[in-house]
Amino acid sequence: MGAEGSEFPIFAQRLTRLARSNDPAQVLIIGPSWVGDMVMAQVLFQIMRRRWPRVQIDLLAPVASAPLGERMAEIRQVHVLESSHKRLGLAQRKAMVQKLRSIDYDWSICLPNSFKSALIPYWLKIPVRTGYQREFRSLLLNDVHRLRRKKLPRTVDQYVSLGLPPRLPHPQHLPPPRLQVDPAARDLALRELALTPTPSPVALAPGAEFGPAKRWPVRHWIGLARALLEAGHAVWLLGSPKDAPITGEIAAAAPGVRDLGGRTSLLQAVDLLSLAKVTVSNDSGLMHVAGAVGSQVVALYGPTPLTMTPPLSAKAQVLRLDLDCSPCGKRECPRKHHRCLEDIEVPQVLAQVLRAL
Helix, strand or coil: CHHHHHHHHHHHHHHHHHHHHCCCCEEEEECCCCHHHHHHHHHHHHHHHHHCCCCEEEEEEECCCHHHHHHCCCEEEEEEECCCCCCCCHHHHHHHHHHHCCCCCCEEEECCCCCHHHHHHHHCCCCEEEEECCCCHHHCCCEEECCCCCCCCCHHHHHHHHCCCCCCCCCCCCCCCCCCCCHHHHHHHHHHCCCCCCCCCEEEECCCCCCHHHCCCHHHHHHHHHHHHHCCCCEEECCCHHHHHHHHHHHHHCECEEECCCCCCHHHHHHHHCCCCEEEEECCHHHHHHHHCCCEEEEECCCCCCCCCCCCCCCCEEECCCCCCCCCCCCCCCCCCCHHHHCCCHHHHHHHHHHHC
16 A cells, blocks of 8 residues: 555656646646746747647736736736735635636646745646645645756746656757837837937846845946936936836936836836847846847846846846856845945946947
8 A cells, every 4th residue: 555655646747747748728827926037937938839839828927027928929818916926815816716717727837936836726626737846835736847956057947847848858049038019008108208219228227126236336327327328328217116216316316317217017118128229237127128129138247146047138248257256146245345246347338338239
């Protein structure tokens, strides 16, 4: 009896992998909370659609990142989970189960690694429930993958691996993320924000949700904005409401820039970044968004490993310093000097921007 019981989970996993090797009809993707991670997830959707051209992909994601699904050609429908990623949100999750119960999903892929993110596919009794082996989720998932960070250090590769059929080799070359732009919505945003679509606006994204260690110093952003204005370029500052104090400080010290920090929705930022010839950004969600709509990205990296979440656009340029203490992966500099970003000087960044322009 004991031997049979120990073999059953392995047998069940073999069955689910066998089911996944056939053509899936309807797939529910549990999307990540972070904007940058959601942009990277779009690569998975491209790979799935190439493998199964008729597959119908629905996206379930939190409020912060779900709107991006509306700009992904592969997504049939977006379901918004009205719950913070920091809360369990049982009531909201149970309500979502009632909403989705009539849809006959045959496969779910859980991109976040949290226990709570696997609850809805389990409650919906989706036959194949795929995800990484984290937070004791083997109780909820039946197609469990081991997370091998050394083999797949990049987040995008980890996502793609969850959607590959068994025994199919991992693609050596992945397509870059692609977000669709809505020209009508973009024109409306330009009118509402009283923006002039100049031939070569430069977008600056000085925020970073992860923490202050990922942010290039404000005084450097001010110096870069002034230099670009002197060179005759329009400068747009973009960011979330949390970034508004930073963009406001830059705008006050560099008269002539347009401060859009906290004034745009996420989708408006998507559309406006498509007009920016160049986007200068910390390692942030807007960095990934800018690359996905064709803006040339100059990315400033400090404490975060470039091997984990690099910009995926072929036109992106990365500036980073190879210090003995970086990348540390910390939200705040453990040594209190922040040299990994402090020592990236304005002339270095300006030269990259002007070269791209």
